Structure formats: structure tokens, C-alpha cells
Amino acid sequence: MIATPETKRSEQVNREEDQAELEWYVAHTRPRCEKKLEQYCGREGLSVTLPTYRSVKKYRGKTAVFNKPLFPGYVFLKLYRHQRQKVYQSDYVANLLDVVDQEQFMRQLGDILFALETDLEVQLAPTIQEGAWVRIRTGALRGMEGWVEKRSGMTTVLLRLDFIGQAAAIQLEADDLELI
Numbered sequence: 095m096i097a098t099p100e101t102k103r104s105e106q107v108n109r110e111e112d113q114a115e116l117e118w119y120v121a122h123t124r125p126r127c128e129k130k131l132e133q134y135c136g137r138e139g140l141s142v143t144l145p146t147y148r149s150v151k152k153y154r155g156k157t158a159v160f161n162k163p164l165f166p167g168y169v170f171l172k173l174y175r176h177q178r179q180k181v182y183q184s185d186y187v188a189n190l191l192d193v194v195d196q197e198q199f200m201r202q203l204g205d206i207l208f209a210l211e212t213d214l215e216v217q218l219a220p221t222i223q224e225g226a227w228v229r230i231r232t233g234a235l236r237g238m239e240g241w242v243e244k245r246s247g248m249t250t251v252l253l254r255l256d257f258i259g260q261a262a263a264i265q266l267e268a269d270d271l272e273l274i
Contacts, residue, residue: 114174116141118199119181120191120258121169127186128163134184141172145206145262147216164210164218165260170203191257199257205238206253206262216262225252228271235264242271 123131128144135142145164150157163169171181171190181187193199209216212234225242228251240251241261249271252261 116172116174118193118196118203119171119173119178120193121171121181121187122189122191123167123169123186124188125167128166128169131169131181131184131186134186135169135171135181138180140177140180143170143172143203143207145170145203145210147210147218164206164216164262165255165258166218168258168260193257195257199255202253202255202257205235205240206255209235209238209253209262209264214264214266216264218260218262230266230270232270233266235266240264 132144146161149160149162248265254261
């Protein structure tokens with residue numbers, strides 16, 4: 095094979111890609127474009143995460159089930175730095191935010207994705223208010239940590255995603271929690 099400037103450049107990009115690491119980015123989308131961006135990224139071969147929850151609505155005796163974004167206006171991407179431009183080309187992105195603390199973001203997002211896979215009801219908790227920091231002691235979410243939002247009957251625990259200032263709320267018995 096004859097080495098041309100194009101093949102040398104592509105080999106250099108491949109080497110740089112191997113050395114560079116995938117990093118998390120948060121795409122702040124244009125209104126109601128979360129699923130469109132997810133589909134676009136899928137077509138382009140980009141790693142995309144869009145946490146969704148089931149919403150059931152009844153219309154004139156019919157039941158409709160929707161998968162709605164848990165964090166409206168946000169899509170989470172794991173990209174190489176040079177792939178950022180491809181995301182901007184989609185016209186679905188208002189801004190692409192750099193995640194400074196990759197480890198914390200990955201842990202918090204992982205907790206929320208795991209909670210979505212359980213049979214617990216998970217919903218958006220749009221504002222994070224101060225409360226007791228707790229660890230879940232029993233059940234499918236044992237070991238996870240979160241902030242107590244309110245207590246009356248069931249306790250609402252927030253699984254926070256600090257980077258975007260939002261959280262997913264789950265309902266648990268107070269006996270399942272311990273103060274940290």
C-alpha cells in the first residue's frame with residue numbers, strides 16, 4: 095500500500111483517537127428535540143443516552159403509553175473531542191456543555207439509569223432542595239445515595255444529576271434509608 099497524505103492523516107487521527115478518551119458531554123437541546131437528537135446520534139454512530147420514563151394517559155376510554163425524557167431539554171453524549179462538531183451539525187442542539195467532573199457525572203447518571211430499570215416510579219424532580227443526605231439500605235437500589243426531599247407516608251429521595259441541577263425522584267419507605 096502506498097502512503098498518501100490522506101492515509102497518513104487518517105492513521106494519525108486513529109492513533110490520536112486511541113490515545114484520547116471518550117468523555118461525557120451534555121447536549122442542551124432545542125425545545126422538544128431530545129428524541130430527534132437521539133435518533134440523529136444513533137444514525138451517526140455516536141454514543142447517546144436519553145433517560146426516559148413511562149407516562150400513561152387516558153383519552154376517551156383509550157390508554158396511551160408514552161416514553162418521555164426524564165430531563166427535558168437534555169441529552170447525554172459520550173464522545174471523542176473531535177466528534178463535537180458532528181453534534182452541532184444536527185440543528186437539534188442549542189449548546190454542548192463540557193462535564194468537568196466526569197467520574198461524579200458518570201456515577202450519578204448510572205444511578206438514575208439503574209433506578210429507571212427497576213419497577214419503582216421515577217419522575218423528574220426539577221428543583222433540588224436541601225435535605226438529609228441518605229443511603230438506601232435495602233431493595234433494588236441498595237447502596238445508592240440521595241437527598242431527602244419530603245416525608246409524608248413514603249419518603250421522596252432525589253437521585254441528583256448535579257451538573258444540570260436536576261434530579262430523579264423515587265418513593266421509598268423511611269425504614270429503607272439510613273443517614274450518612
